[in-house]
Amino acid sequence: MAIPREAERLWTAEDLLALGEEARYELIEGRLVPMSPTGLSHGYMEARIVALLWTYLREHPIGILVTGKVGFVLRRDPDTVRAADIAFIRADRLPPEGLPSGFFEGAPDLAVEILSPFDRYPDLLHKVSQWLEAGTRLVWVVDPVRRTVTAFQPDGTLRLLDESAELDGGDVLPGFRYPVQDLFEGAL
DSSP: OOOOGGGGSOOOHHHHHHTOTTOOEEEETTEEEEOOOOOHHHHHHHHHHHHHHHHHHHHSOSEEEEESOOEEEEETTTTEEEEOSEEEEEGGGSOTTOOOSSOEESOOSEEEEEOOTTOOHHHHHHHHHHHHHTTOSEEEEEETTTTEEEEEOTTSOEEEEOTTSEEEETTTEEEEEEEHHHHTTTOO
16 A cells, blocks of 8 residues: 555554554654565464463453554654554553554553564664553564564563573563473474
């Protein structure tokens, strides 16, 4: 989908939402940024991680898991709306009236980003910093090629986990632990 002609103006989260779900954009400081569809290996990793987290959340119903590039309003004036591959939101942060049909106001507690072959690392690090600055408590960056997961926290701590390590949810997903090696089992 081409960027709308009036894209040079500053957009709001509401403007982005009005484009409809078929529009594949994020909004960074009021500017539309196209998002591309992902490849098969990316989708496989996303499904695998969702299955693991879904199983955990069935046993520990502490919040909800979302996928499908759900928009999170991280900043206003100018607006920034970002989408994670996978996100978790604690139950106590959900609106009591039910889930909104629009974007979530605020950051998820956990954002999972899966590297694609065409991702630029500086852009990804900028996105990670936006998640953390907006209040995300844990960001996992999954690299299927290097078979690693990097866990970022708001205090600047990062842990690079190779296949000999164990991924854990810290205080965001208490008790969640999974061998990194097993995470990449069957990956292309």
